[in-house]
Amino acid sequence: MQLDKPAEPLRLVERQIPRPGTGEVLIEIAACGVCRTDLHVVDGDIHGILPIVPGHEIVGRVIACGSGADRFAPGTRVGVPWLGHTCGQCDYCQAGAENLCDDPQFTGFTRDGGFATHVVADGSFCFAIPDRFGDVEATPLLCAGLIGYRAFRMAGDARRIGFYGFGAAAHILAQVARAQAREIYAFTSPGDRTAQDFARSLGCVWAGGSDEAAPVMLDAAIIFAPVGALVPTALRSVRKGGSVVCAGIHMSDIPGFPYRDLWQERSIRSVANLTRRDGREFFALIADMPIRTSTTTYPLAHANEALDDLRHGRVSGAAVLVP
Numbered sequence: 001m002q003l004d005k006p007a008e009p010l011r012l013v014e015r016q017i018p019r020p021g022t023g024e025v026l027i028e029i030a031a032c033g034v035c036r037t038d039l040h041v042v043d044g045d046i047h048g049i050l051p052i053v054p055g056h057e058i059v060g061r062v063i064a065c066g067s068g069a070d071r072f073a074p075g076t077r078v079g080v081p082w083l084g085h086t087c088g089q090c091d092y093c094q095a096g097a098e099n100l101c102d103d104p105q106f107t108g109f110t111r112d113g114g115f116a117t118h119v120v121a122d123g124s125f126c127f128a129i130p131d132r133f134g135d136v137e138a139t140p141l142l143c144a145g146l147i148g149y150r151a152f153r154m155a156g157d158a159r160r161i162g163f164y165g166f167g168a169a170a171h172i173l174a175q176v177a178r179a180q181a182r183e184i185y186a187f188t189s190p191g192d193r194t195a196q197d198f199a200r201s202l203g204c205v206w207a208g209g210s211d212e213a214a215p216v217m218l219d220a221a222i223i224f225a226p227v228g229a230l231v232p233t234a235l236r237s238v239r240k241g242g243s244v245v246c247a248g249i250h251m252s253d254i255p256g257f258p259y260r261d262l263w264q265e266r267s268i269r270s271v272a273n274l275t276r277r278d279g280r281e282f283f284a285l286i287a288d289m290p291i292r293t294s295t296t297t298y299p300l301a302h303a304n305e306a307l308d309d310l311r312h313g314r315v316s317g318a319a320v321l322v323p
């Protein structure tokens with residue numbers, strides 16, 4: 001399913017099966033999650049390379065290896081995340097901050113992704129997936145879970161954390177938080193009872209609309225929704241020294257707010273991409289946690305319908321495409 005031009009529907013195209021180059025693997029795709037970032041790519045909020053096959057929550061099996069790609073033997077199940085390749089040379093790569101690489105490639109954005117039957121990936125950026133997750137249920141771990149985890153880690157040892165927006169990422173991180181005995185306060189679109197019930201069912205201690213005040217002062221807040229107006233809202237709900245973490249790649253503009261809301265060492269920061277280390281840590285962390293992902297599957301050819309459902313908040317948990 002190929003994007004030719006932003007704001008147009010994806011188009012079903014037939015292509016030759018690609019051949020893996022040096023260090024690359026060819027993967028037969030079992031399932032690919034649909035992330036909000038795919039929506040930003042398709043809607044033209046962010047600009048990569050066109051035409052492009054979106055999708056960066058890929059689970060599949062290696063069927064061929066290019067020269068030097070010896071990490072995963074044919075037949076091995078792997079996951080392909082958003083970070084598809086880095087230069088390895090720039091100051092950021094050298095400093096262990098490859099998420100900020102000056103010359104990166106992103107799956108489904110600047111190199112073809114997983115809304116397809118096959119994909120070629122750089123083998124050194126793929127992950128092994130814990131066996132206990134099925135192909136479909138593992139897909140949201142690769143971005144919602146993984147980049148969500150990076151945002152969650154930025155909240156430090158905060159005990160009371162607000163989640164603004166309760167979609168694919170929040171539903172995974174709420175379970176991690178519960179396993180660590182932290183308290184999650186879930187803020188959904190005003191009046192979205194379904195999302196609030198869903199949040200409570202996953203162990204959130206409180207769920208309400210983003211127009212409601214938090215029942216306690218929060219140690220930190222993570223904003224998963226692409227809504228800039230939530231930044232000053234969240235800032236007013238965190239205690240002195242607390243932080244507001246913006247987890248998305250794109251957000252509407254942030255309205256002005258009085259300095260006193262930031263005063264007292266509150267901070268606002270963004271989270272960009274992931275490092276391979278984040279992935280290793282995340283998969284090790286959840287290995288022994290009773291985490292379940294909630295998914296809605298669509299046939300690959302119905303990718304536009306899945307994107308539209310996500311755009312209009314009609315997906316509970318994560319949307320997943322199956323070829």
Ligand SMILES: [Zn+2]
Nearest residue numbers: 087090093101
């Ligand atoms: Zn680099």
Ligand SMILES: [Zn+2]
Nearest residue numbers: 035037143144
């Ligand atoms: Zn994503």
